[in-house]
Amino acid sequence: MPVFEPWNVDRASAIIAELKDREGPLLPILHAFQETFGCVPEEAAPLIADKLNLSRAEVHGVITFYHDFRREPAGRHVLKMCRAEACQSMGCDTLIARAEGKLGVSLGETTADGRVTFEPIYCLGLCAMAPSAMLDGRVVGRLNDKRVDALVAEAQR
Amino acid sequence: MSIRVFIPRDAAAIAVGADEVAVALEKAAKKRGLSIEIVRNGSRGLLWLEPMVEVATAKGRVAYGPLDADDVDELLDAGMLDGGAHRLCHGITDDIPWLKRQTRLTFARCGVTDPVSLDDYRAHGGYRGLERALAIGPEAIVEEVFQSGLRGRGGAGFPTGIKWRTVAQTIAPQKYIVCNADEGDSGTFADRMIMEGDPFVLIEGMTIAGIAVGATKGYVYCRSEYPLAIAVMNDAIRTARRCGMLGANIAGSEYTFDLEVRSGAGAYVCGEETSLLESLEGKRALVRAKPPLPAHHGLFGKPTVINNVLSLATVPIVLDKGAAFYKDFGMGRSRGTMPIQLAGNVKQGGLFEVAFGITLGELVEEIGGGTASGRPVRAVQVGGPLGAYFPPSMFDTPFDYEAFAARDGLIGHGGIVVFDDSVDMAKQARFAMEFCAIESCGKCTPCRIGSTRGVETIDRIVRNEKRAENLAVLEDLCNTMKFGSLCALGGFTPYPVMSALTHFPEDFGAAPKRLEAAE
Secondary structure, three states, X not given: OOOXXXXXXXXXHHHHHHHOOOOOOHHHHHHHHHHHHOOOOOOHXXXXXXXXXXXXXXXXXXXHHOOOOOOOOOOOEEEEEEOOHHHHOOOHXXXXXXXXXXXXXXXXXXXXXXXXXXXXXXXXXXXXXXXXXXXXXXXXXXXXXXXXXXXXXXXXX | OOEEEEOOOOHHHHOOOHHHHHHHHHHHHHHOOOOEEEEOOOOOOOHHHOOOEEEEEOOEEEEEXXXXXXXXXXXXXXXXXXXXXXXXXXXXXXXXXXXXXXXXXXXXXXXXXXXXXXXXXXXXXXXXXXXXXXXXXXXXXXXXXXXXXXXXXXXXXXXXXXXXXXXXHOOOOOOEEEEEEOXXXXXXXXXXXXXXXXXXXXXXXXXXXXXXXXXXXXXXXXXXXXXXXHHHHHHHHHHHHHOOOOEOOHHHOOOOEEEEEEEXXXXXXXXXXXXXXXXXXXXXXXXXXXXXXXXXXOHHHOOEEEEEHHHHHHHHHHHHHOHHHHHOOEEOOEEOEEEEEEEEOOOOOEEEEEEOOOEHHHHHHHHOOOOOOOOOEEXXXXXXXXXXXXXXXXXXXXXOHHHHHHOOOOOOOOEEEEEEOOOOHHHHHHHHHHHHHHHOOOOOHHHHHHHHHHHHHHHHHHOOOOHHHHHHHHHHHHHHHHHHOOOHHHHHOHHHHHHHHHHOHHHHOOOOOOHHHOO
16 A cells, blocks of 8 residues: 655655656656655645746646546555456456445545545556456456455455 | 576566466475576466466476466476476467467567566567667668558558658757557557567667657657556666667767656547647647647657557567568558457457458457357457457458458557457447547547537437437437547547447347348
């Protein structure tokens, strides 16, 4: 399970200072923020805008364009299940419904106890090992009822 | 001397327990006092056999798979380290028919070598392409790539040599090489396998491109869903830099070229080249109108070669063996080989590199062995979420850019997803529209609005609300998206939709199509 730091302006400014001279630094900065703080919080946009000499609207636009960037930290564990075509052909829809039932949330939601964020993903490139999933960055393939139950149980720990 | 054992570090192998097998084998060998050296190689591409472990013996490498960590003791008892017989043994890897039937050019080393060992790379023919490139110089490199007939393996199939020539002829103080590693199509994983299994070949290909067109800086834009690929690429880039194969005076020459990996952020549309460039610049990944072409105004407005991983990874062998050697494979205007990816509900899925011209039926039935579920094949989607669905009656279609286009399909990035007879094609058509709506960058109206209207219209058809009228609306909508969208996302989403409707009308509530009308 990843451990994140609380939002800190000095820490954020240091990250920006380290990356700002790279060509096209905005995405690397946003990725670094998310790795450090677990999300790209509301406070990030004005700070980045100021240091990179961009408008707040531009930065906000970029943050919200990409699926990866979170506005708030995710649950303690993030379980992503693929729902693209190759996984569909092997019955991912049924397995996703099964996981939703066990977790008590729908795709895109976090459990009430904050333990698990359950998200769709569109292709992990494990299409010959379908259906596939990713738990906190670890890939799992050839899912069946038993493996989904084990993944959900692991995520809930 | 310790025995070399190969256990893939490819994400597909790890997803089914390769790491656990490696740990178990190391432990068991230690306990038995056996001396082994575990090499974490790329995957050979026989993915249904993963985790596939190979043991180096005097006769050659012997393959075992699919392995479970619990099988390790039993296998050691059976003399696995001497290539002993076992129900999971497949004999000499190179003699496995599935592998033997392939023509491995781009994937020649993938799964064979230690991906992060530059020595291993060189020992297996690596950097011979660069050596020749340095000897013949920029103009001759471009000519060689042009003559090879190599076309963009990302999906568009544009001749790579023409792209390079355009950039080479454009005068600018700074030019770029960008590798499109945003492999978002479901059913494809060849780029991932190259980056995880033979990263130096991509580095070499990009370096040759840089020398050919006069670019000194390159970016690999890799999707964030591939963390292992990003890690291996970064590792290989560091090694190449340390060994003088990236940076100033590459391999002792006058040329400078350096590389950086950039991570995407979960936007499918970034697989479209102009959107990828916007993303690299740190912007919302909105598609650019063309012209101007990236070759003239690309990254930061500078002339840019933007090619798919496979195109760039094929360049070293083209340079090493010559254009004529590569061009000799294939059919019609599709020259060379295509790394085809068999996926989904298929018995023997994996990476199958073969010369263009093999038929869809051979790939699905013979190579793939039919469905994993054992039920009849009903449809295959070729070329990712934007590719057409083909029924078995069209399995005589040869794998070739033009042949697929002639049948209202595309080969795209070479992915084939197999579906059995439980598939609901109206649901698949709806998903194509839904996916387009989720991933549309929003710049052009046909894609942004059309996709959402498409989902609604298909829902109405399935609910039998004014079916005939709504079918006409759907067809019209697809036409508008096809001809009115700025890029392939909106422009190609009609392929899966219309092919599902044309070949499987019964799933939309219409009368089943009669067999004689198949063509």
